[in-house]
Amino acid sequence: MRIKERLIYTNERGESLYFYPRSQYHVNIKDVEGLSDIENEIFNNYSMGQDGNTFLGSRILERNIEIIGHIKERNKELAHRLRRRMNSVLNPQYSAVLRYELGDYVRIINCRVENAPQYTKKPIFEEFNIQLTCPSPFWRETAENRQEIALWMGGFEFPLPDGLEIPIDGTWEIGWRVPALAVNVVNGGDVRTGMRIIFIALATVENPTLTNMNTGEILKLNFTMQQHDVITINTTYGNKSVILRRGGIDIDIFNAFDTDSVFLQLDVGDNIFAYNADYGTVGNLNATIYYQNLYLGV
Numbered sequence: 001m002r003i004k005e006r007l008i009y010t011n012e013r014g015e016s017l018y019f020y021p022r023s024q025y026h027v028n029i030k031d032v033e034g035l036s037d038i039e040n041e042i043f044n045n046y047s048m049g050q051d052g053n054t055f056l057g058s059r060i061l062e063r064n065i066e067i068i069g070h071i072k073e074r075n076k077e078l079a080h081r082l083r084r085r086m087n088s089v090l091n092p093q094y095s096a097v098l099r100y101e102l103g104d105y106v107r108i109i110n111c112r113v114e115n116a117p118q119y120t121k122k123p124i125f126e127e128f129n130i131q132l133t134c135p136s137p138f139w140r141e142t143a144e145n146r147q148e149i150a151l152w153m154g155g156f157e158f159p160l161p162d163g164l165e166i167p168i169d170g171t172w173e174i175g176w177r178v179p180a181l182a183v184n185v186v187n188g189g190d191v192r193t194g195m196r197i198i199f200i201a202l203a204t205v206e207n208p209t210l211t212n213m214n215t216g217e218i219l220k221l222n223f224t225m226q227q228h229d230v231i232t233i234n235t236t237y238g239n240k241s242v243i244l245r246r247g248g249i250d251i252d253i254f255n256a257f258d259t260d261s262v263f264l265q266l267d268v269g270d271n272i273f274a275y276n277a278d279y280g281t282v283g284n285l286n287a288t289i290y291y292q293n294l295y296l297g298v
């Protein structure tokens with residue numbers, strides 16, 4: 001059985017176009033350019049008399065994707081309707097997500113239409129050319145990964161062959177929470193990535209911190225959390241933020257971020273993190289990390 005490979009373009013209004021060989025918008029995915037191509041920009045410096053250059057750094061440029069296909073309809077009126085729908089969905093004013101599917105394998109990337117679709121008349125079917133640009137060049141999975149820095153122990157026991165044994169005194173527990181102040185967060189992607197760190201206060205907590213045990217880098221907030229407070233810290237480049245939710249209201253507390261702290265990143269592979277606080281850590285503070293693996297290609 002042949003595995004279906006296709007692209008799905010969905011704009012911010014939820015309107016979608018499907019590109020694959022059996023679609024009315026016929027596309028051979030192997031002919032699409034930019035799905036796995038990346039361009040790296042190198043920054044160098046040199047001085048008089050120096051042989052060669054001194055490497056300063058590099059960055060991966062935005063991704064450009066070109067989709068060429070055919071409107072698979074010979075009836076001119078129906079072909080015109082399909083072209084009008086394509087123009088409407090591919091409105092350059094809308095942000096969008098491009099989804100790549102190969103059977104159960106799925107990757108998505110944010111994109112925008114760089115130019116309106118171009119059409120070329122051919123002997124049988126009309127050809128179209130779509131130019132997309134992806135400011136962030138990385139593909140990602142459809143859902144975030146979640147790592148809670150705490151452990152739940154099961155309370156079920158089956159000591160009897162006849163079934164479950166329940167204590168006579170009624171102190172039966174399904175499970176209980178065991179504080180685990182350190183956790184290994186595995187970045188299975190191709191590059192470093194930011195994350196969302198969520199602190200939840202079960203009682204008063206002073207100055208919560210998260211430490212990267214591999215590098216010694218610390219993220220610290222100079223802030224006293226009250227019971228039921230939720231603080232969300234986004235360390236993603238271009239989206240850095242520190243938001244407190246208290247009583248159902250979101251409050252920007254970016255100024256609580258300690259000046260000696262860093263917005264921690266996830267290196268590729270293992271990342272050991274430990275959380276703490278000046279007061280109220282064990283039993284009073286929950287910490288959860290959300291992140292997405294980023295990939296250079298599909």
